[in-house]
Amino acid sequence: MSSHSSPKDRFLAMAGSKSVLSAWLASPDPFTQEAFLKADYDFVVLDMQHGLLDRADVRDAITRCYAFGKGAFVRVPVSGFGNASWVLDMGAQGVIMPMIESAEDARVFVKHMKYPPLGLRSYAPIRAAPLAKGGDVDAYVETANSETFAFAMIETRTALDALDEIAAIDGIDGLFVGPADLSIALSDDSRVDIDGERLKDAMRRVAEAAERHGKVAAAYAGDAAHASAYWCRGYDYVGISMDLKIVAEAAELLAKEAKG
Structure with a gap:
């Protein structure tokens, strides 16, 4: 896939799907982790924000x-802008950055995610090059800007007001x-209201902004029904549920079924 293609096109080519689904591992x-890696997800997300993972766990x-x-991802x-650079050096293919609220936040994120001229990512892919390119550091650095993905999380009213400015930043690959x-x-x-009309309208605006700028429209879904709904609303990628929640629910369901 050419580096001149849109971030959305590159992402969908990487995932090999038009309705991309990732597991969410805490x-x-x-x-x-192996149980989810064996399942039919396109990739996995490792959650350092709300999960139990430290740097060694992520590595x-x-x-x-x-x-x-x-x-x-x-x-x-x-x-955690410094963590963004570090997880890329460890071989991550993408970073999801919480609470991006402005074009300036997006620029700082890109600065840590991309090599020059897009950003100022420091040169040290000590694990990434062996994992992704068989140890060819030059090949890794040459393609890293187009083969790693920066997702800006949209979670506030301020971010909604700055949608187009955030999406327009070169180096931001998805919302x-x-x-x-x-x-x-x-x-x-x-109150949390993931089925409310205000959120539905906001999510429509995010998907439209992503489409205007050739970026990936992405969202977290708590279950399969919401994942399907988001795809129907024009989203390209959904991260679904969380491993800890899935295990807890499955354990409770099995006990209930066994005891009748």
Whole structure:
């Protein structure tokens, strides 16, 4: 895929699907990770923001993803711009950055995500080049800007007001909606309302802005029904549920069914 193609086209080519689905991993347990890596997800997200993963966990999980032939994206903590560069050096194929609210936030994010001339990412792909390019550092650096993906999370009223400015920044590859946080921000009483009309309208605006700028429209979905709804609304990529939640629900369901 040419580096001159749109971020959306490059992302869909990387994922090999027009309705992209990722697992969402918060547990550092390798056996839990392997269960999701064996399942039919296009890639996995490692959650440093709300999950239990530290740097060593992320480093090892990324290596595990390559062993299973799956891409690894990482959601870093709020304002974790330095972590964005580091997880790329460890071999991550993308970063999801929470609470991007302005074009300036987006520029700072890009600065840490992309090599010059787009950004100022420091030159040290110590794990990325061996994992992604068989140790060819020059090949990795030459293609990294187009083969790694920067997703700006849209979670506030301020971000909604700056949608086009954020989406227009060269180096931002996608807009990622956090429905729970965005619904709280749009509410009058700080309640989560992921099926409310305000959120639906906001998500429509995000998808339209992404389409205008050739970027990926992405969102988190708590279940399969919401994932399907988001795809129907023009979203390209959905991250679904969370490993800890899935395991807990499955354990409870099995016990209930067994006891009748």
